[in-house]
Amino acid sequence: MKSALILFPGINREHDMARALQRAGGMAPTIVWHKDTELPPVDLVVIPGGFSYGDYLRCGAIAARSPIMRDVIAKAEAGVTVLGVCNGFQVLTEMGLLPGALMRNADLRFVCKDVLLRVETTDTRFTNRYRKGQTIRTPVAHGDGNYFADPETLARLEGEGRVVFRYASADGDIDETSNPNGSIDNIAGILNARGNVLGMMPHPEDHIELAQGSTDGLGIFESMVAALETA
Numbered sequence: 371m372k373s374a375l376i377l378f379p380g381i382n383r384e385h386d387m388a389r390a391l392q393r394a395g396g397m398a399p400t401i402v403w404h405k406d407t408e409l410p411p412v413d414l415v416v417i418p419g420g421f422s423y424g425d426y427l428r429c430g431a432i433a434a435r436s437p438i439m440r441d442v443i444a445k446a447e448a449g450v451t452v453l454g455v456c457n458g459f460q461v462l463t464e465m466g467l468l469p470g471a472l473m474r475n476a477d478l479r480f481v482c483k484d485v486l487l488r489v490e491t492t493d494t495r496f497t498n499r500y501r502k503g504q505t506i507r508t509p510v511a512h513g514d515g516n517y518f519a520d521p522e523t524l525a526r527l528e529g530e531g532r533v534v535f536r537y538a539s540a541d542g543d544i545d546e547t548s549n550p551n552g553s554i555d556n557i558a559g560i561l562n563a564r565g566n567v568l569g570m571m572p573h574p575e576d577h578i579e580l581a582q583g584s585t586d587g588l589g590i591f592e593s594m595v596a597a598l599e600t601a
C-alpha cells in the first residue's frame with residue numbers, strides 16, 4: 371500500500387500515523403508538503419491531526435485551501451482512499467469532501483482522554499477488520515470536535531450507512547454521558563457518498579500497541595491494507 375501524508379505547519383501526528391501504517395503492513399508513507407501541487411501515485415492519502423496554522427480562522431480552514439488540496443480532491447474523485455483524523459477531519463469538511471462541520475466542543479473546553487467508539491458499519495474499506503457493534507477504545511484530543519449537520523444531511527448519512535463511528539458507553543449504549551464534545555447523534559466519524567473518504571475525530575493511530583493502553587486503533591489501518599490487497 372503506497373500512501374502519502376500531507377504536512378501543514380502545526381501538524382503533530384504525522385509520525386504516529388506513519389508508524390500505524392507501517393505496523394499494519396503498509397509501506398512508509400511519502401511525506402508531502404502542503405505547498406506541493408502534485409501527489410505521487412498512491413493508494414491512500416492521509417491528512418493527520420494537529421493544529422494546522424494554529425487553528426486560526428477555523429480549525430482546518432486555511433489548510434483546506436493549500437495548493438496540494440486540488441490534487442487531493444482529484445485523487446478522492448478518482449476513488450483513491452482518503453483518511454482524515456481530527457484536524458484532518460476538520461480539513462475534509464472545510465474542503466467540502468465531507469458534509470457537515472466540526473464546531474467548538476459543547477462545553478468550550480479542550481478534551482483529551484480515551485473514549486469508546488461503536489463501530490456502526492464494517493462494510494467499508496476502513497472498518498472491515500472489526501465486528502459490527504464492536505466497541506473500540508481510542509483517544510480524543512481536540513477543542514473543535516462537535517460534529518453538526520442539518521437534518522437532511524443527517525438523514526442521508528444514516529440512510530446510506532455513512533455514520534461509521536459513534537461515541538458509546540462500554541456496553542455499546544449511545545447516550546449523552548459517552549459524548550465528549552456534544553456531537554449530534556454522538557457521531558465520531560463519517561464517510562463520503564462513494565465510501566472512499568473517512569473523517570473521524572478520535573486518533574486510532576495512537577492506540578496501535580499495548581503500551582498505549584490498547585491496540586484497538588490498528589484495525590482501521592489493517593482494514594485499509596486488506597481492502598487494497600483485495601481490490
Ligand SMILES: NC(=O)CC[C@H](N)C(=O)O
Pocket residue numbers: 418419420421422425429455456457458511512513514515
Ligand atoms: N488533535 C487534533 O488534531 C486537534 C484538532 C484541532 N486543533 C482542535 O483542537 O480541534
